[in-house]
Amino acid sequence: MLTERKRRKYAGNLAGNKLLKDLPENELLKLLDELEEVIWPKSTCNIYKQRTSNFFHFIISGRLKVYQIDLHSGREFTFFLLKKNDAFDTLCLLDGNEHDVYYETLDRVVLLSLPMNRMKSWVQEHPQINKNLLPYLSNQMRTLETYASNVTLIDISTRLARLILSNINAESQELELINDLSNEELANLIGSTRAVVNRHLQEFKNDGIISLGRNKVEIKDLDLLLSKANNNGASAH
Numbered sequence: 001m002l003t004e005r006k007r008r009k010y011a012g013n014l015a016g017n018k019l020l021k022d023l024p025e026n027e028l029l030k031l032l033d034e035l036e037e038v039i040w041p042k043s044t045c046n047i048y049k050q051r052t053s054n055f056f057h058f059i060i061s062g063r064l065k066v067y068q069i070d071l072h073s074g075r076e077f078t079f080f081l082l083k084k085n086d087a088f089d090t091l092c093l094l095d096g097n098e099h100d101v102y103y104e105t106l107d108r109v110v111l112l113s114l115p116m117n118r119m120k121s122w123v124q125e126h127p128q129i130n131k132n133l134l135p136y137l138s139n140q141m142r143t144l145e146t147y148a149s150n151v152t153l154i155d156i157s158t159r160l161a162r163l164i165l166s167n168i169n170a171e172s173q174e175l176e177l178i179n180d181l182s183n184e185e186l187a188n189l190i191g192s193t194r195a196v197v198n199r200h201l202q203e204f205k206n207d208g209i210i211s212l213g214r215n216k217v218e219i220k221d222l223d224l225l226l227s228k229a230n231n232n233g234a235s236a237h
Contacts, residue, residue, distance in 0.1 A: 022129075053098045055115055056088075056092075059083060059084055064109050158229060164217065204228070
């Protein structure tokens, strides 16, 4: 049972969720009555498919990595970094089938969850949610489309520059979401390896594009970064 303080806080969080943003306040409060607070500690690898397949989750805070792994080679590829105002699992919501991916928390992640069958009812009964669902899925499909074309057609230096560029806050000009990720995590986002990403980051640093701290990347010259991101290389190594 949520305290009144948490209830007010979470109602505000839900109002900013990409799927619920058009829902009236009274309906948000009704939905909140059905939601369960779930907390996943930092660096938790969640492989409980039953939980993620049978429950729908709204992310209140923290970052969640959605990825696949080759159990033989240990190689990973990250599909998405989900954050506040995101939700999952939309594929299970649509087709009812198990989604063969893994989840890992990069921070302490706070979720609000409800059974998948109840979420389906909410979508059916509230056109506002259904209207927001298609653009949300479309954005994820475009992200995967970009990943696929980048991995096959674009050199790693350009991929890395585009990844950094896509995560810069337009107002503050600061790098967000990926600014404190390890080189290995950055490599998983662009289909590369830690050693190769490290080499390119050092090149960016030497060129005056970025500065590097302990697991922290800061932008020094945005124009040079833009130039690097627009340089379509022919090599992918």
